[in-house]
Amino acid sequence: MDKIRLPVLFLLVITYEMTAYAQNCGSSFGEATGEVVSPGFPGNYPANLNCSWTIEASQDLDVVVELTIEQFEVEYSESCLNDSLMVYDGASIDSPMLVSPSCGTKISWPAHPSTIRSTGREMTIVFTTNDAISAGGFRGTFKQVKPREDFFIVVDLNYGTIYRQERSSVKAEALPVFDLLVPIAVDVDPIERKVYFTDGASAIIGRIGIDGSNQETLIASNISVPFGITVDYVTRNVYWTDSGTNTISVARLDGTYRRILVDENLDTPRDIIVEPNGGYIYWSDIGSFPKIERSFGDGSYRTIIVSLGLGQPNGIALDETARKLYWADERLNRIERCSLDGSQRELLKAFGTDIIPVDVVIVEDGIYWTDWNTEGIDVADLNFQEDTVTFIVNGVPTRLLDLAYYSSIAALAPTRDCSLGRLNSGCDELCVLVPSGMKCLSVSPVFDMCPEDINISIKEPTVVEWRKPSVSSPSAVDVDVTSSHGSSSSTIVTPSSSSITVTYHALDIFGNSAHCSFSISVTYDNQAPRVIKCPDDITKELPPSQEKVIVVWEEPEVVDNSGDVSLIQQSNQSGSKFGLGETDVVYVWQDEAKNTAQCKFQIEITQGFEGTGKNGSPAAVVILSILVAGLLLVIIIGGIIWKRKREYRGTICSPVTNDDMTGM
Ligand SMILES: *[C@@H]1O[C@H](CO)[C@@H](O)[C@H](O)[C@H]1NC(C)=O
Ligand SMILES: *[C@@H]1O[C@H](CO)[C@@H](O)[C@H](O)[C@H]1NC(C)=O
Ligand SMILES: *[C@@H]1O[C@H](CO)[C@@H](O)[C@H](O)[C@H]1NC(C)=O
Ligand SMILES: *[C@@H]1O[C@H](CO)[C@@H](O)[C@H](O)[C@H]1NC(C)=O
Ligand SMILES: *[C@@H]1O[C@H](CO)[C@@H](O)[C@H](O)[C@H]1NC(C)=O
Numbered sequence: 001m002d003k004i005r006l007p008v009l010f011l012l013v014i015t016y017e018m019t020a021y022a023q024n025c026g027s028s029f030g031e032a033t034g035e036v037v038s039p040g041f042p043g044n045y046p047a048n049l050n051c052s053w054t055i056e057a058s059q060d061l062d063v064v065v066e067l068t069i070e071q072f073e074v075e076y077s078e079s080c081l082n083d084s085l086m087v088y089d090g091a092s093i094d095s096p097m098l099v100s101p102s103c104g105t106k107i108s109w110p111a112h113p114s115t116i117r118s119t120g121r122e123m124t125i126v127f128t129t130n131d132a133i134s135a136g137g138f139r140g141t142f143k144q145v146k147p148r149e150d151f152f153i154v155v156d157l158n159y160g161t162i163y164r165q166e167r168s169s170v171k172a173e174a175l176p177v178f179d180l181l182v183p184i185a186v187d188v189d190p191i192e193r194k195v196y197f198t199d200g201a202s203a204i205i206g207r208i209g210i211d212g213s214n215q216e217t218l219i220a221s222n223i224s225v226p227f228g229i230t231v232d233y234v235t236r237n238v239y240w241t242d243s244g245t246n247t248i249s250v251a252r253l254d255g256t257y258r259r260i261l262v263d264e265n266l267d268t269p270r271d272i273i274v275e276p277n278g279g280y281i282y283w284s285d286i287g288s289f290p291k292i293e294r295s296f297g298d299g300s301y302r303t304i305i306v307s308l309g310l311g312q313p314n315g316i317a318l319d320e321t322a323r324k325l326y327w328a329d330e331r332l333n334r335i336e337r338c339s340l341d342g343s344q345r346e347l348l349k350a351f352g353t354d355i356i357p358v359d360v361v362i363v364e365d366g367i368y369w370t371d372w373n374t375e376g377i378d379v380a381d382l383n384f385q386e387d388t389v390t391f392i393v394n395g396v397p398t399r400l401l402d403l404a405y406y407s408s409i410a411a412l413a414p415t416r417d418c419s420l421g422r423l424n425s426g427c428d429e430l431c432v433l434v435p436s437g438m439k440c441l442s443v444s445p446v447f448d449m450c451p452e453d454i455n456i457s458i459k460e461p462t463v464v465e466w467r468k469p470s471v472s473s474p475s476a477v478d479v480d481v482t483s484s485h486g487s488s489s490s491t492i493v494t495p496s497s498s499s500i501t502v503t504y505h506a507l508d509i510f511g512n513s514a515h516c517s518f519s520i521s522v523t524y525d526n527q528a529p530r531v532i533k534c535p536d537d538i539t540k541e542l543p544p545s546q547e548k549v550i551v552v553w554e555e556p557e558v559v560d561n562s563g564d565v566s567l568i569q570q571s572n573q574s575g576s577k578f579g580l581g582e583t584d585v586v587y588v589w590q591d592e593a594k595n596t597a598q599c600k601f602q603i604e605i606t607q608g609f610e611g612t613g614k615n616g617s618p619a620a621v622v623i624l625s626i627l628v629a630g631l632l633l634v635i636i637i638g639g640i641i642w643k644r645k646r647e648y649r650g651t652i653c654s655p656v657t658n659d660d661m662t663g664m
């Protein structure tokens with residue numbers, strides 16, 4: 001990430017009365033601001049000078065001296081042996097140098113602007129000239145400022161070192177990264193003040209404090225050639241390219257919640273940068289079809305923004321203020337820029353073979369790049385109107401690779417969600433930015449259907465089965481699932497079993513995991529359900545000329561100690577039609593433990609009398625039958641009496657006996 005032109009927030013300039021005065025040749029300044037000029041300025045300086053100025057910042061404040069060289073014209077000589085300007089980080093020439101002895105028309109470092117800052121309260125400026133050839137000299141202004149951190153992080157491929165190169169002095173320090181083999185890419189997190197780096201040989205991503213403390217390895221497995229890295233200080237995520245697996249990945253800054261964002265149509269993805277508040281990531285691909293692409297922070301809406309006329313777009317950089325994308329083409333020896341959507345492409349500089357740009361960053365109005373020809377850091381203004389300045393880091397030409405910039409005065413207050421203090425904005429895993437705002441991004445495997453807890457009551461050992469949960473991965477990587485019950489999705493429980501917990505554990509190749517667990521609780525139940533109401537036997541006559549009759553009964557009722565009982569058998573339904581004969585109606589219930597209970601009653605259908613009509617009721621038939629029988633009896637008795645009377649007329653009348661009556 002290239003931090004550029006961010007508003008100056010913390011720069012506190014303590015200005016006292018302007019009592020600057022030029023000394024002809026050396027003196028001490030105790031003022032807060034002032035000017036240092038070579039003797040005779042703006043005319044030519046005299047010969048045989050040995051001038052020394054010491055600037056001392058005020059005692060009672062935490063300030064340092066900042067000197068800006070506004071004009072510079074000193075006789076050029078090899079190693080500046082004839083005439084020379086030197087600046088020291090202290091009260092004498094015994095202090096370390098802040099700039100290399102300078103001559104010619106520019107000091108080589110710092111550049112854009114040529115602002116030199118002391119680390120303590122004093123700075124010494126020395127100007128020496130020889131006995132011949134003079135020039136216009138120099139003019140510098142100084143002021144007291146709060147100390148600040150302001151440096152580049154640059155990879156030295158030859159020596160396997162990562163340098164912290166001060167922007168306002170020649171001071172360079174190797175970061176004490178241990179086990180570093182082939183450092184490739186670097187970036188800085190300005191909030192936690194850490195340097196993120198990749199090692200192409202040991203295939204890791206690590207980080208270390210900018211003061212060299214707390215080195216950590218963040219990503220060490222399933223990574224092949226980590227070629228580019230960028231810290232999104234707003235979302236607190238790190239993005240990287242892997243030109244071995246041809247993927248672009250993201251994780252939280254501590255390496256957790258890692259996932260692949262882009263894994264198609266990549267050949268050799270190289271540099272990557274994030275537009276902190278814009279919701280886009282940009283990357284270059286230096287494969288057989290070189291291109292520069294961008295996508296939303298979640299990898300979606302991927303588009304190629306530059307693809308024509310590219311050799312090897314090795315380094316890309318963002319000018320967030322001007323909303324421009326810069327790139328260094330290491331094969332065509334060019335630096336170009338375009339708008340963030342790829343339009344308005346401009347070729348800024350086509351170098352010869354004298355300059356081979358490798359990686360690039362934009363800082364304020366300067367463009368800085370590592371150069372494999374000069375083997376230093378080159379600097380130019382954003383429009384390449386002035387000459388390029390080359391600076392050799394640590395005084396030793398070497399193969400510098402990736403470049404990043406850090407400033408403690410850059411505005412670091414994120415203006416978008418996913419920011420610090422809101423703890424990932426409520427996202428469980430990753431919070432990323434897309435142009436419309438924040439977005440939660442899933443990373444870990446997901447169990448699609450985790451079984452619910454099982455409560456079971458049994459009276460004997462029983463097999464309990466469940467449905468194996470299925471798992472999926474948001475970034476479609478391989479997931480390994482292990483279970484407390486192996487590959488089985490059933491277990492045997494006994495009445496004395498205590499509660500059993502079944503767990504599933506999913507682990508993807510990046511170490512993201514998910515759990516699914518449920519319990520099986522066993523209750524012992526040997527009490528059968530109790531039938532509390534069972535119908536009595538039913539007898540019914542079949543109406544004449546019908547084959548079946550509807551029989552209705554009241555439904556039986558049952559209870560169980562478990563409270564849960566199910567009807568597992570019912571032979572007949574109330575309201576069914578029954579034919580002649582006997583039917584046993586049976587209801588059987590079972591509780592969960594398979595204790596059963598039954599209710600049984602009989603239905604008997606008998607044949608009724610012949611009726612007069614279809615609608616004759618049984619009572620009417622009976623009454624009618626009695627009447628008919630009675631009438632018959634009367635007729636028969638009447639007939640007998642009449643017969644006897646006729647016989648009696650012819651014989652002697654004798655009493656009627658019971659025998660007569662029954663013997664008929
Ligand atoms: C300038 O003067 C200092 C002592 O004031 C001396 O150490 C130094 O060598 C002189 N430099 C030259 C170039 O004469
Ligand atoms: C330094 O100046 C002398 C003249 O005093 C000149 O002859 C010589 O070439 C100069 N040295 C360099 C390194 O330019
Ligand atoms: C990923 O890393 C793990 C742990 O080192 C390893 O077991 C696994 O095989 C790796 N998977 C792939 C696809 O490289
Ligand atoms: C299972 O039984 C436990 C108590 O033993 C109870 O808290 C839980 O709600 C029951 N779960 C179901 C799904 O019935
Ligand atoms: C009553 O149940 C028995 C046994 O299932 C069956 O054979 C018979 O047909 C049933 N009768 C009626 C009227 O449903």
Ligand SMILES: [Ca+2]
Nearest residue numbers: 075083132133
């Ligand atoms: Ca001279």
Ligand SMILES: [Ca+2]
Nearest residue numbers: 271315316359
């Ligand atoms: Ca870069």
Ligand SMILES: [Ca+2]
Nearest residue numbers: 525527560591
């Ligand atoms: Ca029971």
